[in-house]
Amino acid sequence: MTDTPSSLSLTLATEADTIRLGEELALVVKPGDCVALWGDLGAGKSTLSRALLRAMADDDYLEVPSPTFTLVQNYDLRISVAHFDLYRLADPAELEEIGFADALDTGVCLVEWPDKAGTSLPAKRIDITFGFDVGGGRQVTITAPASKIARIERVLSIRRFLDAHGYTGARRRHLTGDASTRAYEYIYPADGGTRRILMDAPRQPDGPPIRDGKPYSQIVHLAEDVYPFVAIDQALRERGFAAPEIFERDCEAGLLVIEDFGPDTVLDGDGKPIPERYRASVACLAALHATRFERDIQIEAGLVHHVPDYDRTAMKMEAELLIDWHLPWKRDGAPATQAERAEYLAIWDDLIDQLATAEKTLVLRDFHSPNIIWRGEQEGIQRIGLIDFQDAMIxxxxxxxxxxxxDARVTVERDLVDQLMADYLALRRSEPGFNEADFRRAWAIMSAQRACKLNGLWVRLMKRDHKPRYMKHMDRTLWHLSVAFEHEALAPLRDWCARVGIGETESRPQAR
Structure with missing residues (x-):
C-alpha cells in the first residue's frame, strides 16, 4: 500500500456519535501516531479526546482535565498518551520544551489547536477536522496516510458488522493483539447482555515467495483467513472440547463474534504456573491426542477445510531460523558457512526421518499459557478453554x-516438567498402539525443532521487525534446547551446536 494521503468524511449527528468515534479511535491508534484535532470552539474536539482517553483507560469516569494552561497532560495507559492543548502556545519551538518529540517516540500524541504548532507536527499524522453540519450535528473529515486511513476504515467496518448482527450501540474495548495480524476486542452489548469477544483477522496478502514460488506462511501452513479457525473450532466442539461458540461471522471479512471464556489462565498473579491447572491442561491434551479427527472438515455447503500436514518442508523451514538469524547474531553478523549449513540441514533430515513411526494427531500448535483459559467451574476437559488453533496441523x-x-514465555520448573510428562504418559500407556519409546524420541526431536525455531525467531523479531522485547525469552528457549539434547537421538545436533558456539554461555533462566 502506498502511503499517500487519503481521507474520509463522517456525519456525527449527536454528541453520542462523537463519543463513539473517540472510543473507536482508541482501538486504532498505535505508538507514534499524532492525532491533530482541528475546529472552532465547541466543535467537539474535547469531547472526542475525552472519549478516546476514557476508552483507552477502560474507565468511563477517568478525570480528563483540559490541558489549556499546562499545555500537556500525560496518561500512562495501555499505550502512553500525551494530550496537548496548544491554544496558549507562544512559539512552535516550545513544543520541544514540553516533550512533544519524546511523547511521540513512546506513545500517541493527541493535539488540540494544532495550527499553533506551525510546521512542527509530523507530516504523517491523522488530521481530524470538525465542522458544523446544517442539521445541527458535526461534519468530520479525517485525512491521513493511506495505511492509517485503512486502520480507521477497518474499525468503522467492524461497527457496521456489529450493528448488522444485533450489537447496535455495543461498547467496544481493546482486549489484545497477538504476534500475528489478529486483534481482539471485548464487546459489551447495549442491553447489558453477556460480554462477547470480537476476533478481527482480515485475510492477509501473500508475502514474497522465498522457496518453490511460495511465501513463508504457505510453507509452514499458517492460516491466512478465519476459515481454519471456524473449522477446527467446530471439530473440537463436536468432540466435547471447550472451544468458543461462534455467534456471528463474516469469514470473507475476517470477523467473528465468539464466546468469552473469562479472564482466568493457568498462571498465578505473579505469572508462574499453577501446577493443578497445568496438570489438567496436560490431561486435556492426552484426551485430544486419543481422539480421531477428520482431515477434511466441512464448514458449510461446498466449503471444506483440509488440515495440512506438519511436513518436512515446514519443519525444516522453521528450524532454519536458528542458522539464518541466531547464528549470525551470535557471531556479530557473520553467517554460517556453506559446510555448516549443509551439515545442519542434513542433521534435520535425519531427525525428521526418525519421526516416520511417531504418532500423528491433530496438533493445535500453540498449546501454551497465553492460549489456555481456566474454567474452574466446569469439569474434566471442559475446564480447559482452547482459543488458538487456527494453525492446527496433522x-x-x-x-x-x-x-x-x-512454555516459551513462562519458566516451567523441571520438577513440574517431569510431573507433567509422567501424567501424560500414564494417561496414554494403556491405549492400543501407543509406543512410549517412540513418543519420548519424538518429544525430544520436536523440542529441539521448536527451540531452534524460537531461538532464531527472537533475533528476527529484534533485527528485522524492531521488536526487541522477545529477546527476554532467549535464555529460557536455549535451556529448552539443552533439555532436548538429553535424548541420545539429538547427539548430532548437540555436537553441531557445541562446535558453532550456540548455547555455550547461556545459563538456565530464572522463574518468571
Whole structure:
C-alpha cells in the first residue's frame, strides 16, 4: 500500500456519535501516531479526546482535565498518551520544551489547536477536522496516510458488522493483539447482555515467495483467513472440547463474534504456573491426542477445510531460523558457512526421518499459557478453554506436549516438567498402539525443532521487525534446547551446536 494521503468524511449527528468515534479511535491508534484535532470552539474536539482517553483507560469516569494552561497532560495507559492543548502556545519551538518529540517516540500524541504548532507536527499524522453540519450535528473529515486511513476504515467496518448482527450501540474495548495480524476486542452489548469477544483477522496478502514460488506462511501452513479457525473450532466442539461458540461471522471479512471464556489462565498473579491447572491442561491434551479427527472438515455447503500436514518442508523451514538469524547474531553478523549449513540441514533430515513411526494427531500448535483459559467451574476437559488453533496441523502429537511443558514465555520448573510428562504418559500407556519409546524420541526431536525455531525467531523479531522485547525469552528457549539434547537421538545436533558456539554461555533462566 502506498502511503499517500487519503481521507474520509463522517456525519456525527449527536454528541453520542462523537463519543463513539473517540472510543473507536482508541482501538486504532498505535505508538507514534499524532492525532491533530482541528475546529472552532465547541466543535467537539474535547469531547472526542475525552472519549478516546476514557476508552483507552477502560474507565468511563477517568478525570480528563483540559490541558489549556499546562499545555500537556500525560496518561500512562495501555499505550502512553500525551494530550496537548496548544491554544496558549507562544512559539512552535516550545513544543520541544514540553516533550512533544519524546511523547511521540513512546506513545500517541493527541493535539488540540494544532495550527499553533506551525510546521512542527509530523507530516504523517491523522488530521481530524470538525465542522458544523446544517442539521445541527458535526461534519468530520479525517485525512491521513493511506495505511492509517485503512486502520480507521477497518474499525468503522467492524461497527457496521456489529450493528448488522444485533450489537447496535455495543461498547467496544481493546482486549489484545497477538504476534500475528489478529486483534481482539471485548464487546459489551447495549442491553447489558453477556460480554462477547470480537476476533478481527482480515485475510492477509501473500508475502514474497522465498522457496518453490511460495511465501513463508504457505510453507509452514499458517492460516491466512478465519476459515481454519471456524473449522477446527467446530471439530473440537463436536468432540466435547471447550472451544468458543461462534455467534456471528463474516469469514470473507475476517470477523467473528465468539464466546468469552473469562479472564482466568493457568498462571498465578505473579505469572508462574499453577501446577493443578497445568496438570489438567496436560490431561486435556492426552484426551485430544486419543481422539480421531477428520482431515477434511466441512464448514458449510461446498466449503471444506483440509488440515495440512506438519511436513518436512515446514519443519525444516522453521528450524532454519536458528542458522539464518541466531547464528549470525551470535557471531556479530557473520553467517554460517556453506559446510555448516549443509551439515545442519542434513542433521534435520535425519531427525525428521526418525519421526516416520511417531504418532500423528491433530496438533493445535500453540498449546501454551497465553492460549489456555481456566474454567474452574466446569469439569474434566471442559475446564480447559482452547482459543488458538487456527494453525492446527496433522503432525507428531509430542509437539503440543512440548508447547506446554516448555512454555516459551513462562519458566516451567523441571520438577513440574517431569510431573507433567509422567501424567501424560500414564494417561496414554494403556491405549492400543501407543509406543512410549517412540513418543519420548519424538518429544525430544520436536523440542529441539521448536527451540531452534524460537531461538532464531527472537533475533528476527529484534533485527528485522524492531521488536526487541522477545529477546527476554532467549535464555529460557536455549535451556529448552539443552533439555532436548538429553535424548541420545539429538547427539548430532548437540555436537553441531557445541562446535558453532550456540548455547555455550547461556545459563538456565530464572522463574518468571
Amino acid at each position: 503432525g507428531p502429537s509430542a509437539y503440543d506436549l512440548v508447547s506446554i511443558v516448555q
